[in-house]
Amino acid sequence: MYDIPVTLAATLKQKPQDETKLGFGKIFTDHMFMMNYETGKGWHNPRIEPYHPFELDPSTMVLHYGQTVFEGMKCYRRADGGLQLFRPRDNFKRFNVSADRLSIPQFDEELALEGLKKLLDVEKDWVPHNEGTSLYIRPFIIATDPYVGVKASSTYIFCIILSPVGAYYAHGLAPVGIYVEDQYVRAVRGGFGFAKTAGNYAASLKAGEMAKAKGYDQVLWLDGVEQKYVEEVGSMNMMFVIDHKLVTPALNGSILAGITRDSILKLAASMGVECVETRLAIADVFKAAHENRLQEAFGTGTAAVVSPVGELCWNGEKITVSNNEIGELTKKLYDTLTGIQWGRLADPFGWIMKL
Ligand code: COI
16 A cells, blocks of 8 residues: 545636537646655655646756656546546556656556546546546656756656546547658657657657648658658557458557557457558558558547548548548447447456446
8 A cells, every 4th residue: 555645625626517528638637646756765755736837947857858758548437427447557557668768767557556546536526427528647757857968867756637538639530631741750760759758749740730731630650761661640559451451550669559559459359350460561551542452541549549540641642541431340449449448348358447
């Protein structure tokens, strides 16, 4: 057992009245989990505090060199009112993998999980009720030494904040249009593409804006060496149904080891679908489309869940996937995954942690 003291907020915010308008990541709850790190002392002082702004010295290292990592997971409300988490230990494990790449000290994953559970116990009324809504959980660590030399910080803050959310994309389950980026790259071999760290997302913004200006929702990144092979979308891993097999880029060090990606592969395999993790050339995806062998495409992620892709544009050529409608397998996987996550379906995989 861990000692995690709770300080309650003196006044509470008003909870969103209309859960159909939550959007994503704009509203935050009344409390947060915090702990600190200092060289020699290790991680210490885990606690629940009222949600509040940080006061940071302008020289704080994270502001200059981006030494920071984050995670994303969700707490779901079942029809019986009870709450549950989806594979939280896998998220904290991946959080430590990201931390290691950014020279951030390892934390006790069980302590983080206990801290999260305690925070959720305090904030349980913030978990929304409407279909498709959940409480998004954002753990993050920032480097806090006041110093502008380049080195690993000797102090850190670990924090978990919570946000009631609806669909990540404003248009919900309607298929998204994806622009295959051929100028910029997101990550290179030996870099930190596999880590959930700010720099990967900052590096994606310019290409994202350019794709939006062309009428697309998201950018699909190609590998950073030859710009030939499919990597990921940034907020999602990519999956294609080609020749009725589920094909996805193999984990190669420059893409995120998505927990939704892994869950979808396991679900599809359990449905008897052949799954292929491979080095997937974008030219082969387009060739499959030309030969009517590309049946479906979708992205997977905690925030995006399963998001159908209806259009892909690469090298000036646009292809439509699955008539710009959600594909049959995509829908089945979406229904099964969300059924397990929201407790409508049994969980034969041991992914659910009831609170
Ligand atoms: C998530 O799916 O939880 C993510 O971290 C994606 C995010 C950048 C919104």
